[in-house]
Amino acid sequence: MISLLGNPRPWHLCLDRTNWKIGKTDVNVLVLAVITARFRVPLMWTMLPHSGNSTTAQRIALMKRYLAYFDASTVRMLLADREFIGQEWFTFLVEQEIPFAIRMKEGQIVRTNGRELLVVASPYPATGAHILRQYKKRWLIECLFADSKTRGLNLEDTRLTLASKLSLLIAITAIAIALICRAAAQLMGHKYPARKKHGYCSKSWFRTGFDEVRRWMRSGPETPLVARNLVVPRRLRVGVV
Numbered sequence: 001m002i003s004l005l006g007n008p009r010p011w012h013l014c015l016d017r018t019n020w021k022i023g024k025t026d027v028n029v030l031v032l033a034v035i036t037a038r039f040r041v042p043l044m045w046t047m048l049p050h051s052g053n054s055t056t057a058q059r060i061a062l063m064k065r066y067l068a069y070f071d072a073s074t075v076r077m078l079l080a081d082r083e084f085i086g087q088e089w090f091t092f093l094v095e096q097e098i099p100f101a102i103r104m105k106e107g108q109i110v111r112t113n114g115r116e117l118l119v120v121a122s123p124y125p126a127t128g129a130h131i132l133r134q135y136k137k138r139w140l141i142e143c144l145f146a147d148s149k150t151r152g153l154n155l156e157d158t159r160l161t162l163a164s165k166l167s168l169l170i171a172i173t174a175i176a177i178a179l180i181c182r183a184a185a186q187l188m189g190h191k192y193p194a195r196k197k198h199g200y201c202s203k204s205w206f207r208t209g210f211d212e213v214r215r216w217m218r219s220g221p222e223t224p225l226v227a228r229n230l231v232v233p234r235r236l237r238v239g240v241v
Contacts, residue, residue, distance in 0.1 A: 001043065004178040006185075008036045010076040012134070013043075013066075014141035015084055017054060018148070025161045026051040029170065032062055033141050035079075038205060039181045040144040042174040047163040056089045063092070072097045077124065079138040090121065099124045101135040147206045148173055177206075183216075184209030 012035040019028040028048040034041050046062050048054060078093065078100040085102060093100050104119040120135045148155045153173055160166045184205050193201040193208055203211075 001041065001174065001178055004175070004182050005034065005036070005039050005041065006182075008039070009070075009074045011036050011074065012076050012137055013078045014040075014138055014144075015059065015062075015078060015080040016138075016141045016145075017048070017083070018145045019051070020149070020156050022156075022159055022161050027156075027161065027166065028052070029166075030054045030058060030062060031141070031145075032066060033144055035137055035140045038185050039178065040140045040147075040206075041178045041181065042144070042148075042170065045167070045170060047167050049163070053083050056086050059084060059089055060092050063096070063098070067096065075099065077101055077122075077134050079135055079141075081138060085121070094123055101131050101138075103135065103138075143204075143206070144177070147177060152206060152210060153177070180206060180209035180213055182209070183212045187212050 014033045014035050015031070016033075017028060017030050019026060021027070028051055030046040030048055031042050032044045034043045044062060044065055046054075046058060048058065075098050078098055080100070080102045082103045082105045085104060090100075090102075099122070101120050101122045101124065104121055118132070120131055122131050124131060124134075147153065150156070153176065155169070155173055158166075158169060160169060187208065188205075193203050193205060196202050
């Protein structure tokens with residue numbers, strides 16, 4: 001995965017859950033994703049055996065798995081929404097020297113002179129405006145979930161509920177997403193998709209790479225399935241947890 005990403009450390013990490021129902025069964029996945037200027041890819045995840053929010057212990061266990069492979073210095077900032085708060089959780093991140101920007105809940109008691117504020121907790125020694133600019137990148141994990149599901153790879157349509165098989169499928173999906181982002185990077189070079197008058201891209205980065213990979217797959221025998229200049233590691237090891 002890191003070879004496909006081009007090893008762009010340090011990077012932003014996003015922590016969030018994605019969930020859906022298959023009949024009466026809840027599928028609930030806690031995901032830690034890498035976010036860069038050109039990539040948004042699941043890196044590690046935990047299949048939660050229950051519906052609803054993750055526990056502090058589950059979050060800490062996921063971050064410890066990350067720290068077993070990567071140093072804390074690889075994290076430019078950890079971004080998360082209101083679900084991921086708590087004194088024990090914050091203390092763990094501070095002790096591990098992981099900078100973070102995590103939104104607080106509306107009902108949280110915060111001393112302020114203003115009204116209707118978006119309050120983001122962070123130990124990072126920077127201005128509030130800088131922290132909020134970093135926190136805005138959290139939305140990219142929501143885009144990642146859409147890429148994995150309804151707007152892209154249709155992960156939900158597999159109807160899988162067995163945790164081990166679904167976790168393996170997510171691993172394959174993660175590699176596919178990394179390959180798609182890499183294809184977009186190869187195709188666009190230093191450019192980005194054009195924006196329309198309303199400010200949004202005419203075609204997303206993911207869709208640009210997705211269409212390119214599908215073009216390779218539809219190509220005739222005279223065109224390689226994978227572009228010649230796309231380097232894929234010879235050995236890919238997938239760990240399922």
